[in-house]
Amino acid sequence: MSIALKPVHQRLHLYTEGNDTYLFTPEGNDAQALTIHRASGDITLNRLKVPLPPYALRSSKVIYGIIGLISLSLSEYIIVITGRESLGRLMGHEVYRATNFDILPLNPHVSSHNPPHPVESHLLALVRSHLHGGNFLFSYTWDLTRRLQAQWQSREKDVGKPLWQVADDRFFWNKFLQSRLIDLTTSDAKQDLSQYILPVMYGTFDLRPAFLHGRHMQLCLISRRSRFRAGTRYFRRGIDHDGHVANFNETEQLVLIEGQTTPGAPRPEDDSFATKLSFVQIRGSVPLFWSEINTLRYKPDLQIMDLQDTTNAMQKHLTEQVELYGEQALVNLVNQKGHEQPVKEAYERYVAQINVPKTRYEYFDFHNECRKMRWDRISVLIDRMQEDIDRHGYFQLNADNPTPVKMQKGVIRTNCMDNLDRTNVVQAALAKWTLNVQLRELGILSETAGIDDYEAFSKDFREMWADHADAIAKAYGGSGALKSDFTRTNLRTRKGLLEDGVKSVTRYLKNTFFDGARQDGFDLMTGTWRPRKSPSSALFLITDGRPLITRSMPVIASFSLFMICAGLTLPRTSDYSLFYYFMLWFTLMSIALIFMLIHGIDYVAWPRLIPPTDVIYYNGPGFRSARNGMGLNPKVAGELGKQHNLWLGSGRVRTATEEVEMGTIKKRVD
Known part of the structure; x- marks a missing residue:
């Protein structure tokens, strides 16, 4: 069973014209190139056989697909696949795993490798970590997102459709990142970018x-x-x-x-x-x-x-x-x-x-x-x-x-x-x-x-x-x-x-x-959280809003352990003096560890984009096995958490658009 779907370009060459445009040209003489204007962000599909700009520089890397575009605090970025691994040939269709990626900034004044603001660096690090930590699969000619029976049931109406249009919405992982290209394709009949939209x-x-x-x-x-x-x-x-x-x-x-x-x-x-x-x-x-x-x-x-x-x-x-x-x-x-x-x-x-x-x-x-x-x-x-x-x-x-x-x-x-x-x-x-x-x-x-x-x-x-x-x-x-x-x-x-x-x-x-x-x-990457075009509004991502005493406890525990280990190397001139030495550092380490255990929630690496504070400090009907790690008085901690969001949300009271409902997360802008 093979359905004739509109193919996706398998190999693209990237040309840059100064700081003005990115030009993606598919292999083959009868394919339309894609131009993305860096200053305006406009995306246009070129006419057939339009010559390359005279000063365009070709990248040494081959592009195996466009994952999509993501907007961060200083710039929008194009995420492309620059490495792939063949996993096998299923019913005549090659299946690949993406192995390498490039992130191309649209803003000519922003470098994806050395951005000018630490918030942008943090967000780019999250993008890279997600890309290299995931297992992303794709095929240019086969819909990997749907089971065989579902493909057979819709085989007649799927003929000639692009891959992105028939893909199962649940498993189209980069749907949010491809939304710009999809919206342009559906709104303008002359701009059919389907051959550039690769479902991953x-x-x-x-x-x-x-x-x-x-x-x-x-x-x-x-x-x-x-x-x-x-x-x-x-x-x-x-x-x-x-x-x-x-x-x-x-x-x-x-x-x-x-x-x-x-x-x-x-x-x-x-x-x-x-x-x-x-x-x-x-x-x-x-x-x-x-x-x-x-x-x-x-x-x-x-x-x-x-x-x-x-x-x-x-x-x-x-x-x-x-x-x-x-x-x-x-x-x-x-x-x-x-x-x-x-x-x-x-x-x-x-x-x-x-x-x-x-x-x-x-x-x-x-x-x-x-x-x-x-x-x-x-x-x-x-x-x-x-x-x-x-x-x-x-x-x-x-x-x-x-x-x-x-x-x-x-x-x-x-x-x-x-x-x-x-x-x-x-x-x-x-x-x-x-x-x-x-x-x-x-x-x-x-x-x-x-x-x-x-x-x-x-x-x-x-x-x-x-x-x-x-x-x-x-x-x-x-x-x-x-x-x-x-x-x-x-x-x-x-x-x-x-x-x-x-x-x-x-x-x-x-x-x-x-x-x-x-x-x-x-x-x-899934669009659940979307940053504002202002890095200053997201400084909470790179700052630690916990009280000084909370931040100091791991340092005290670590230094005490170091001093205990160092004490084991001291000469045994007086066991009496060493007893007090070890007692001091064991006491300090114990106090620090006990404090960390009592306030354990403050030491967990919680998500910062959408902190689950309302879940942590939930006091409504239901069941809670304990209130561990919330301080000596968890009831008071619960009330404070609901009112002030504690340090998990950068110490700010959330606005209505930032509210996190129980068990669900609204798309929000920060």
Whole structure:
């Protein structure tokens, strides 16, 4: 199935004419060049065969696509792809990952490498960090953002359309950055910039050849991350008022099987597979208004906000999923005891209350069922879900039949607390179960055989799912997935437990001390926060508004530790004097550490563009496990936080346009 879409330019040459223009010229004689005027910001599509300006200088770098334009405090910038890596050829279409980027300022007086103001430097650093920290995928001729079944269903009306017009809005990651080009294209029929608008997807792509019982095939795994409510683990939880949930990912497992050929016969051309199979699953945060408040402690404070809009938001979310995918089997893996119990109970209460048609809730106590490394017990969940899996089915398209043999009529929506580790294990198990069914129904496997009976094939499958799990976990949680040893080897090992311990510590450090800047990058690049054209209005981004005593405590603790270590090298002339020496520095270090623990919230690297102050100091109906890290009197701290926004928002009282609603974030200008 190949849809003839309007192609996107694959290689561009960049010319600059002094400080006046950027000129992007595609390879080929019959293509129109694109001119962007730096002074005015105007974008024009040149007429055919217009000669280059006589003084234009050509850049040494090849441009592989325009990601879009972003406006910061001093200038607008063009973000372009200058490096790409081919990940494979899917049904005749090359799929790439962006590896290098350039940021081109429109303002001729601003350098992207050495901007004249520290606020602009900070914002550019956020852009670069986001670009180099993400996994951005694209294809010039194939819509990566939509699953195979969705493409088949709209194949007739999509013919001749540009890629950006058919892309799934949820997974069109650079939609905000491309808005200038899209608006110009839709408003002016003479300025069709579609061949310059390259949809980029944030996700994973893995394509591997396989051979089983004389049949050549390809295994492909694609995950698509939603740009709505995007962010990091502790700073994007739950749902917003539009029904978008955090860490929403669509995962599609493709199996492309070639027809039977005689020995020595030539291999078929691309996209001539005899059978194409697609199986889709989704994951997303528990659709409630909830969060975990980081306080420097390993386990954060759990908070559930019972807002009036909770029922409406959850209904929006589930209704949208039913409209997009069909029936929904909601698999919840959150623990039924301890820290996670309130989330499970609130989820079940609201699901029962709204009772959305074509949805069914299924609870599985993952940690209890699989305790003592009994990971084979996941089969219990699959047995419970078998009726749903059979009814939902999968998508199957045969080359000799113009209509699909099967359509997928529903999906399983899996979640745990983070939608990472437990979710990965369960989704991989469901995918393997479905793959076994598919290969048996095609006669490639016998009724009693499974892919685990064929080590080479099984190893590729396991590694694909483990790599996919690691990528999603790094994007959201900051480290590779836990429990991935089971996904890779079908065994839970003590070595895997040790590795999980290291990953857990890595997550804690990143989530506590680094994810604030990462969250700012998400908010900036997706258009959730937009800067004013005045760097002085955003000085709070580069200043520390905390009281002096708060800022001094880490310095005191560090210096005290240094003096203790230095004291170990002193000559032992008098144990009596050394006792007082060590007592002094141990006392100072202890006081500093205790102060930091009591005021832990002040030491977390919170997002600065949209600080979640109203969530941290929420005092409305709901549940809060504790008020750790908020000082000696958390009730007073809560009131002050609501009134003055504390230091998280630069010490200013927010204006109406800057308000952050519970569980959702309005687009705002600062």
